[in-house]
Amino acid sequence: MSLLAISWDVVGVKVGQLLLSLSILVILHEFGHYITARWFGCRVERFFLFFDPWFSLFKKKVGDTVYGIGWLPLGGYVKISGMIDESMDKEQLALPPEPWEFRSKPAWQRLIIMIGGVTVNILLAFIIYAGILMVWGEKKIVNASLKYGIEVQDSLMLELGFKDGDKVVALDGKPVENYYDVIPTLILSSTATIERNGQQQTLTMPRNLIGKLVEKKRRDVPLIGIRYPMMIGADTGVSARYGWKRFDKVIAINGKPTAFFTDAVAVMEQHKNKQVNFTLLRNADTLQSTVQLDSTGYVADLRIIGKPESLEEAGVVDYEVIKYGFFAAIPAGIRMAGDKLSWYIDQFKMILSPETEAYKGVGGFKAMGNVFPGSWDWESFWTITAFFSIVLAFMNLLPIPALDGGHVLFTLVEMITGRKPNQKFLEYAQVVGMVLLLGLMLYANGNDWLGWGREK
Template structure:
């Protein structure tokens, strides 16, 4: 069932993005009276799952879910229709249209991708608002246990103040990516500000460890199930440990250190039980543990106990517009930085490039519209940026040649465009094999 939910979200998101991207080409082509021969979701190599011709256009669904396409008459594209291109140009063909019209047709897909992402972020701001913990309210800093973060110089209790000079105002889902992309991070430790220079190969180092958050909230020591009841009969599920052996244990990371220093001893602990403090005796085994499973508290409970202050901001429709635009802009800039890292071999970020499995794994195993739309918006930005790369066979390649034509007044020959398209196609296949090969490699080595 979990696999079905993930697959459903993956296919729905992918289909939505492909159809809207291709509509971005289709609509201006029709407006400029350019014939569109095919409009396909997925590729119809050899045969189609569904197809129907309406007017001059065949609409269909292919069997190979690697994308989609519109076949525009008189355009050198992935179909490599040399027979059509050998005939005299016709008024309804792409090649017969003015350069500015061809440019608008080619930019239509990525334009829709970017507009879609911004619309989704505006809609999410209006529908869900913004729930967060203000960075200023994290009085005791953050939990940092990731070995790569520790090696870089971070410690539990650090307050993250800024990344590359940009102040961190909220602790939200974006903070991990801000740290990954940063060249330097400003922190506060024991009341003193200091700057940590991030390793150039930080992403590569992260890839060698299990996935997880770089930093997280410091959580209290909540007793869950008790596996060693004979040794710790005085403990009860839902107890919140406050002190151990007279030492403050406000957070679990503090409790671990105290337990480690008292292996094999029986000590006195103060716990919060039913909103009252009680003292109990606890036995610590030779491994420095109490023989209990950790419990968990939601943010609302933590807020009532004074650990964190949760802020919720709701927006009217008009207020949602600048909020959504700002979110989209930040995601666009962030993805641009990721691409820059990928194309810089010294960072090792290229090793983390993934294919369809990597995209599939982003989706959760439980259905959440908020998460679905958030992922779809990000993928829409990624699709738009990737299609703008100046690689023949991508929209960006066509745009590059059209801009050359507009500026120089000279149109590249059909033969040149055919050869460029073939080179671009080979390049794309290579990139596709590399990305999906990375997925397979990670699956084999278990990372």
């Protein structure tokens, strides 16, 4: 299979995961509006997954509602009779209100209908996170346990003062317990306390760290990784042929010391399609082997230790997987959703701050698709979908006309003042909100594909 074919396979898997994730989130979000509208006796005219300008892929009328699938995967909608929405159905709004229309309902009922979608998204995140904790568990690499410290994988981190072997002790003065929290917290931090050669020192992070990452187009490159030696991962197959055992360490290649995995890879890449001499360490004994490298500079089919579970067995890190029972998973899922929401709000604040230049990292559907792995993995899929559900809930609550938050704002004003906003005002606000949202969507997707706002 060619590299191009493999690449398109990866794209197909990413697109498939994105479409499935968005479909789940959109259907359930709109169902939140649909079911609450039905509870209060509103007529729902249309319930669509994706938008359907000019035509739809599928539609079927059941009772008063047309259910369907549109061709434009930018979201979805329910059309509730008597409500000023993206359909801008002015003819219906010009007629006297009917009992089954949204505008005829008391403000408190309209408020519940408008927050129905967000409520479902929040509950969905709780449920997914609780399910993840029950099925796959909460995973933790004890940050203090990294035997060899971190490995710098992005040149920007070198510019910021990080070096191979450093241990990240604290960020903004707060100790980091889980290594998996280091990178997400680092990009939002102003200081990093590191341990280097047994001494602690503090590095200052630039306010525009996210902007720098985007400028260098490094969003797909990890900032740091775990530092560890190259170790044999199995006693069978290629290893058996050479007489290697699991956990044997490759300490030199052609006489050049290779204390760590990256050292070994760097030497091997210089000897593609050639034979090299491996020096391995087993306990206190050293072994010599002549090895044939392939065109990539690797030993074909050789298994190398690298996963957290095997790194723990090798004594490089302490790795924990905590699985929760049903009742324990519920509060833990709520806590996890709360932590993710807090992190996203901090990131959102940075986007709104020009000095951080975080706006350069705003992405659209391409960025969303790239979050998913290149091979189908249900744990990753549900973890990402839960986070997207939180993002969807938060973004929809923003007080922007055309979003749920805009309708909620106007309804709350009505409940406080006792006066309904003028219908013409609501119509104009809806148009302004739609234009603003379309502009933001255009910018985000243009940033994805054309790099708008980034330095060339």
